[in-house]
Amino acid sequence: xxxxxxxxxxxxxxxxxxxxxxxxxxxxxxxxxxxxxxxxxxxxxxxxxxxxxxxxxxxxxxxxxxxxxxxxxxxxxxxxxxxxxxxxxxxxxxxxxxxxxxxxxxxxxx
Numbered sequence: 001x002x003x004x005x006x007x008x009x010x011x012x013x014x015x016x017x018x019x020x021x022x023x024x025x026x027x028x029x030x031x032x033x034x035x036x037x038x039x040x041x042x043x044x045x046x047x048x049x050x051x052x053x054x055x056x057x058x059x060x061x062x063x064x065x066x067x068x069x070x071x072x073x074x075x076x077x078x079x080x081x082x083x084x085x086x087x088x089x090x091x092x093x094x095x096x097x098x099x100x101x102x103x104x105x106x107x108x109x110x
Contacts, residue, residue, distance in 0.1 A: 004056055007107060008040055010094045011062065018083045019068045025061045026054060034065060064105040 011022065021034040024046075035048035045053040066084040087105060091098050098107045 004109070005043075006094055007062070007096055007109075008046065008056065010090060010096060011064070011107075012038060012040070014064070014087055014090055018066075018086070019070070020083060020087070021065045022048065023063050023065075024048060024051070024054065024059055025063065026058050027060045028058070029060075059109055061106055061108045063101075064107070066103070066105060 014020065015022065015036070015038055019036065021036050022038060023034050024032045026032075032048055032051045035051070037049055039047050041047060041053060044056055046056055046059075047053045064087060066082060066087050068081040068083060070079045070081060072079050084103075084105070088098075091105070091107075096107060098105050100106070
């Protein structure tokens with residue numbers, strides 16, 4: 001069984017360190033938009049950009065896009081930074097089970 005508190009704390013830390021995006025899939029098959037921020041207003045609810053609050057017990061899975069697109073300037077091309085290895089290391093260090101699906105890290109609940 002996944003330690004939900006550990007997952008959300010770790011996800012919050014990862015999002016603070018890297019400019020990545022996540023999306024949430026709920027048990028009713030609702031899929032949120034990709035969001036670069038997540039907040040936990042209480043121990044049992046979360047919110048992401050333009051969605052929520054939603055109950056943590058209603059989360060089926062979390063998808064993490066480990067790629068950051070950094071704007072380098074008006075005349076320069078954007079820089080793509082892959083944070084996969086660092087995020088995988090953090091998830092493994094915290095004992096959080098995940099799978100990789102088409103370059104996206106997926107944490108499943110239940």
